[in-house]
Amino acid sequence: MPVIEISQSIDARGLSCPLPIVKTAQAMKTLRSGATVELIATDHGSIKDVAAWCRATGNILLEQTSDGAVYRFLIRRT
C-alpha cells in the first residue's frame, strides 16, 4: 500500500460537534485538490458526521481507524 502524504493534521481531540467538521472544512479551504488531511477526534458523533460531510462535499474518506475512543480519519480533497 502506498504511503499517503498528509498535508495537514487537525487535532480535534476533546472538541465536540460541530468543531471537528468545521475545522476540517476550514483546513480544506486552504489546501489544493488532491491534498490529504488527517483528522483526529474524540467526538463519537464524528464517525457518522465525517462520512456525511464527505458525501455532501464530494471529498474522499480514504481511511478511518480508531484507537479506543480516539478516531482518525484521512480525507482527500477533491
Added chain:
Amino acid sequence: MITESPTRLDPLADAIAAVEGWPEAEDAPLDAMPAEGEAKTRDLLIIDYSGDLEKVWATMILASTSGAMGVKTRVFVTFWGLQVFVKDSKRVTGENWMQRMLSVMQRPGISHRKLSKMNFLGMGPWMMGRLARQYGVASPKELLEAAQALGVEFIPCQMTMDLFGLKPEDMIEGMGEPAGAATVIGMMTGDSVPLFI
C-alpha cells in the same frame, strides 16, 4: 495541469509542493459538486428570530455546519435575533428613550445572551458556558466567527433595525445588506430550505 490557487495559505502544503510539485488533480471548489445522478444540494435559510442563548446556540451550530458542508447558507436575523448581532461592546443602543430603555433591559451582543428557562439572574448561562468549555463545545461567538469564515451570510431585517433604532455601525463586522420579508419569502419559495429558530 498546475494552477495557482489564491486561497493557498498552508506553509506545510507549500513545503511539500516545493519538493514534490502540486498534485495534478483539477482544482474543484469545496462548495460543491453533486455526484452524478444526485440532485443538486439546496440552499439553507435560517430565520434567527430568537435572542435566547439556547436557540442562538442551535442557530450557530447549524449555520457553521451547513457552511462547512458547502451548502450556500443564509441567516436572516430579525426581532430578538437582531440583538445578537450588535457588537458585544455596545451597552446602550437606540435613538430615543424607549429604544434605549429596551437595550438597557436586555443587553445586546452574542456574549450576553440569557437562557429562556433556568436563567437565574445569569447563573444559568454562566454554568452553561463552564460546562461547554469543559466538554469542548464551542461558544456561540466562536461558531459565529467560524460560520462567517466559511461564507455564511447574515442578513439583518431592516424593519427591526428601524424599530430598535439600530445603525449599521452598531452591528458586528461582516453583516450582509439589510433586507425584508419579501427577500425571505422569495428564498423560502425558491431554492432554500427554510428553518425558523
